Amino acid sequence: MEKDTDQLPRTGLVRAGVPFDPAKLGKLLNSNGHSGFIGMSYRDHGPDWVELGLPWREDLVGDPETGVLASGPIISLLDNATSMAAWVSQGEFRPQVTLDLRIDYLRAAARGKAIVARGECYRLRRTMAFVRGLAHDGDPSDPVAHATGIFMLVHGDEWAADGRDRAIRAEEK
Amino acid sequence: MSVAAPIDALPPYARALGMVVDHIDDGCPVLAMDYSATVGGRPGYLHGGAIGGMLEMAAFAALRAHLSQRELDLRIKPVNVSIEFLRGGQAERTFARGTVLRAGRRLANVRVEAWQSDPQKPVASCWMNFLLSPR
Numbered sequence: 001m002e003k004d005t006d007q008l009p010r011t012g013l014v015r016a017g018v019p020f021d022p023a024k025l026g027k028l029l030n031s032n033g034h035s036g037f038i039g040m041s042y043r044d045h046g047p048d049w050v051e052l053g054l055p056w057r058e059d060l061v062g063d064p065e066t067g068v069l070a071s072g073p074i075i076s077l078l079d080n081a082t083s084m085a086a087w088v089s090q091g092e093f094r095p096q097v098t099l100d101l102r103i104d105y106l107r108a109a110a111r112g113k114a115i116v117a118r119g120e121c122y123r124l125r126r127t128m129a130f131v132r133g134l135a136h137d138g139d140p141s142d143p144v145a146h147a148t149g150i151f152m153l154v155h156g157d158e159w160a161a162d163g164r165d166r167a168i169r170a171e172e173k
Numbered sequence: 174m175s176v177a178a179p180i181d182a183l184p185p186y187a188r189a190l191g192m193v194v195d196h197i198d199d200g201c202p203v204l205a206m207d208y209s210a211t212v213g214g215r216p217g218y219l220h221g222g223a224i225g226g227m228l229e230m231a232a233f234a235a236l237r238a239h240l241s242q243r244e245l246d247l248r249i250k251p252v253n254v255s256i257e258f259l260r261g262g263q264a265e266r267t268f269a270r271g272t273v274l275r276a277g278r279r280l281a282n283v284r285v286e287a288w289q290s291d292p293q294k295p296v297a298s299c300w301m302n303f304l305l306s307p308r
Contacts, residue, residue, distance in 0.1 A: 033210050033212075037211045060185065060186045064185065070230075071229055075254075098221050098258045101258075102253065102255035103255075
């Protein structure tokens with residue numbers, strides 16, 4: 001074990017301060033837990049954006065009458081894509097917590113079609129990352145959902161086992 | 174999901190994530206979801222998307238129950254949702270209950286709170302708006 005990196009805060013899967021390579025770390029982040037269960041995958045990224053995908057699946061349907069996917073998986077996809085956009089903008093992985101996330105559902109996603117979501121970090125401040133995202137089911141010019149959100153960035157000494165509450169309390173000081 | 178469906182009916186997505194109707198509080202379904210890898214984010218915590226998805230399912234359930242009591246079998250479409258994450262969701266059972274603030278002819282406005290062991294300490298809340306139309 002490298003001692004110096006061991007001192008860095010962790011979020012569990014990835015150590016803080018590690019250069020953020022969405023293609024590589026994205027695979028790890030998206031293949032575990034809830035993200036893995038709903039079938040998220042990395043597609044592409046740029047200097048301030050990350051694109052992820054999600055296949056349509058019968059067991060993720062929200063309306064059995066129409067076969068329309070529940071919006072929950074779309075929230076998860078936009079959450080991860082915008083989170084990763086904040087990390088790619090910072091150039092490294094840092095713990096962060098979601099302050100809020102708002103999603104407008106522009107239209108229902110079509111039955112059987114995969115969802116693609118692109119998250120963008122449009123402004124990075126010392127303590128906050130301002131993000132937005134669009135999700136579509138094949139045609140980026142006809143999106144199904146639009147997201148805006150804010151992540152609170154957690155600095156090294158603010159992170160603990162119960163990192164979120166400590167971090168927020170530190171923000172309030 | 175149709176308003177005419179049973180009050181404790183949940184769509185495939187909710188069942189896949191382990192959500193159940195825990196009990197009915199004053200005519201409104203209270204959802205519960207046990208922690209499992211299926212809803213986990215960073216180790217030991219719930220994924221924000223799973224929390225958001227649960228808040229939405231509780232909003233739908235509250236609105237369906239509300240419309241059903243008024244015998245209005247309307248079509249319900251989500252317009253938007255805004256989620257506030259208040260505390261890290263721990264690896265334990267989570268509950269969520271919606272409140273219909275207003276349901277008119279075309280629009281419904283719903284609030285939802287989610288909590289874990291202590292109902293006084295919500296882990297997340299949301300407002301969600303719906304478009305209502307005749308079936």
